[in-house]
Amino acid sequence: MSESPTPQQPEISYEQARDELVATVQRLETGGTTLEESLALWERGEELARICQTWLDGARERLAAATGEGEDDE
Template sequence: MTDAEKRVSEPGDGLSYEQARAELASVVERLEAGGSSLEESLALWERGERLAEICQGWLDGARQRIDAVRQARETTSSS
């Protein structure tokens, strides 16, 4: 398995892109609403950072897969 395939299949925390994005949106809403203690806000911020990394991992992996397919097609068509 390539690094790109591994990142796409296992970007972190066992969450799909959609799950991570939805949870991230919820975290942002809670932070924007205010009313949390400093400790709670810091924990939410840290979770949001992790969720953003997971989403970025999914997007990077998808981009690499697309690029690999395009490159393979170019190689095949120029042979």
């Protein structure tokens, strides 16, 4: 089931971002790329990590709202 993205929700799913991040890290670890390619991979990896974190933060908020947790926490 695919949800359409909201303003806070990335355009790709958590699983897609995670899988692409794993592949990106593997390419960086393997080496054999030019400096420019390595920088582009690094930047994409940073973006993918941000997307994954956005999904995880959203899931955490939904769980807290569903369980009523965090209402009185500072």
